[in-house]
Amino acid sequence: MIGLVLLGVLVLVAGGCGCVVWASRGGPRWVRVVAAVTLGAGELVRSRKKRGRRNEGGDITVLGGDGGGGGGDGGS
Numbered sequence: 001m002i003g004l005v006l007l008g009v010l011v012l013v014a015g016g017c018g019c020v021v022w023a024s025r026g027g028p029r030w031v032r033v034v035a036a037v038t039l040g041a042g043e044l045v046r047s048r049k050k051r052g053r054r055n056e057g058g059d060i061t062v063l064g065g066d067g068g069g070g071g072g073d074g075g076s
Contacts, residue, residue, distance in 0.1 A: 016041075 016038030019027070023035035 016034060019031045019034040020038055023032045027035075
């Protein structure tokens, strides 16, 4: 079931990207509307992601970092 939902989302994303490209080349009005909705959704997701990072409190974890547990590559 979840696979069908993910497949549907993938089809919508691919169709939206196709409409953005087509609209940039002067497609019909409905393509420009779909492209505008797609770009707006992308901006919404981007702004929500930035807002979420701001609320984390500055705790950044880097993958592969030593985390203070030694094992660093600095030499003394």
